[in-house]
Amino acid sequence: MFSLEEVKDSLEIAGQSHVLQFWPELGEEERSAFLRELAQLDMEGLRGRCEAAAGAAASESRGLSGNIDPVPPEFIGSVKKSDKNNILQWENEGFVQISNKRVGVLLLAGGQGTRLGVQYPKGMYDVGLPSGKTLYQIQAERIHKIQELADIKHGSKCTIPWYIMTSEFTLAPTEKFFEDNNYFGLEPSNVIMFEQRMIPAVTFDGKVILQGKGKIALAPDGNGGLYQALVDNNILVDMKKRGVEYLYVYCVDNILVKMADPVFIGFCVTKGADCGAKVVEKMHPAEAVGVVCRVQGIPQVVEYSEMQQEMAELRGPGGELIYNAGNICIHFFTRTFLQDVAEKFEGQLKQHVAIKKVPFVDARGSQVKPTKPNGIKMEKFVFDVFPFSRNFVVFEVEREDEFSPLKNSDEAAIDSPTSARNSLLAQHCRWATSAGATLLDVHGNSIPPTASSVLARDHPPAQCEISPLVSYFGEGLEKLLKRQKLTTPFILDKKKAEDLQPQ
Ligand code: UTP
Helix, strand or coil: CCCHHHHHHHHHHCCCHHHHCCHHHCCHHHHHHHHHHHHCCCHHHHHHHHHHHHHHHHCCCCCECCCEEECCHHHEEECCCCCHHHHHHHHHHHHHHHHCCCEEEEEECCCCCCCCCCCCCHHHCECCCCCCCEHHHHHHHHHHHHHHHHHHHHCCCCCCCEEEEECCCCHHHHHHHHHHCHHHHCCHHHEEEEECCEEECECCCCCECEEECCEECEEECCHHHHHHHHHHCCHHHHHHHHCCCEEEEEECCECCCCCCCHHHHHHHHHCCCCEEEEEEECCCCCCCCCEEEEECCEEEEECHHHECHHHHHCECCCCCECCCEEEEEEEEEEHHHHHHHHHHHHHHCCCEEEEECCCEECCCCCEECCCCCCEEEEECCHHHHHHHCCCEEEEECCHHHHCCECCCCCCCCCCCHHHHHHHHHHHHHHHHHHCCCEEECCCCCECCHHHHHCCCCCCCCCCEEECCCCCCCCCCCHHHHCCCEEECCEEECHHHHHHHCCC
C-alpha cells in the first residue's frame, strides 16, 4: 500500500492533484478506503490514458470506407447454407473435444447493465418465463445437458469449466447467488469467477471524476478487459492445468446462447482456427450491430457508426446485404491464441470512448446527478483481438435459434425482457410441434404452429417451456412429445419428462 505522500506525488505527475481536494474533510476510515482505491490505479499510465480519452472524445469519428471486404466464403460456415453432412461432422468433432475435456466456456458478466436498469447483475434477471428461471440458471442447465450428451456419446465423464468474468459491481452478488442456489447443481470447483479491472471516468478535459469526496468514479474497463483479467487472475494457467485448449466466450444477456455449441467448436477446430466469431445475418442496413469484415485484409468488427451508409446498403445479386455478418459476441479462442494476446498484443488493444452521464461531487462537495453527458468512460472490446488472429473464421447461425439479447427494460421495443422471453418460448413451441406435439390453449383449442414464431407483443407465443435439463437444442423430444396434446402453460421439466417417458 502506498503512503499519502507517494499517492500525492503520482497524482501530481499525472496532472490529477484535484483528486485529493477533499482529503482534509475525510474521516480515518474514509481515508484508508480512498488510499486503497487509489493504490489500485495504474498511476504511471494515468496521464496518458486521461489525455487519450479526452483527445479521442474530442476528435470526430471518421467513417471507414475503402478496403473493407466481407470475410471470404472459404472462411465461413453456416447452419443454413453448409452441407448437412458437414454440419454433422463438425458437431461430432465438437463432441469429441468436449468429451476429451478440452473445452471451457467463459461468460462476460462484468457489465453494469445500465440500460436494463436493475441494481443487481443481469444474469440474476428473470425475464418472466413460466419456470421463473434466471439467465444464470438457464446457462448452468445448458452446461449440464451438453456434458451429459457428450458423456452419452463417448461414454466418458466430462466437465466443461465455466469461467465467469465479473467486475467490482457484479462479483459479490454473483457469488452469493450461485452459493444460495447450490451452483445450480454444478460442481463449485468447476465454476471459476474472477474480476476484471476498473478504470476511472474522466471529464472532457481529461480530469478524473470524483464520485464522492473520497471516491473516484470507476467503471469496468469493457468486455475487452478480459485479456488483462485472464492474466491478472491466472485463468490461462488454470486452463492449461485442466487441459482446456478451446474457449467458448459469450455475453450474459443472450437468452438463446447455445452453451459450448459443439457445431461451432467443431467447425473452428476442423478449420484449424485460432479465433472465430458466430454471426447472424443483419436484418436491415440500419440495424445497429457491428459487422465482421476484413479491413485492409485484416479481420475486424466494423461498428455500425463506422460504416458509411452506402456501404451498409450494398446488396448482392440475390438481394442479400454484402456486409451482413452481424456480430453477436459469441467467440471461439484457442488457449494459445489467448496466451499470445496476453503476452504480445494486450497493450495494442484499441480504447473505445463512451460519453456518459457520470454522477460527481462539485467543487463545494455537493453531489450532482448530471442531466447531460459530462464524462468519458474508456472501454476495450472483446472482439478487438480479431486482427491478431492468424486463422480467423466466421460461423453464421439462425437469429431465431441463437440470438436474443436482453439489453433494455420493457419500455423499449426491442432487446427487452418481453422479447427475450418470447424468443425462448417461440423456440420451445417450435421444438415441441416439430417433435409431434399439439399445443392447446386453456380452452382446449389447438394453437397453430405458425403462431409460435410471432414475436409481436400483441401475439406472444404459447407458454411452452422446455427445461435445458431435458433438451439442449430440441433433441430427444420426439419420444416424449409425439402425438401429445399439451395444454399451455406447459413446462417440460425433468420430472414431467420422466412421467412422459414411454414405459
Ligand atoms: P454491454 O455492452 O451490453 O453492456 O455488454 P452492459 O453492461 O450489459 O449493459 P449497458 O450497456 O450498461 O446497458 C455486453 C456484454 O459484455 C459484458 C456484459 O456483462 C455483457 O455480457 N461486459 C461489459 C463486461 O463483462 N465487462 C464490461 O466492462 C462491460
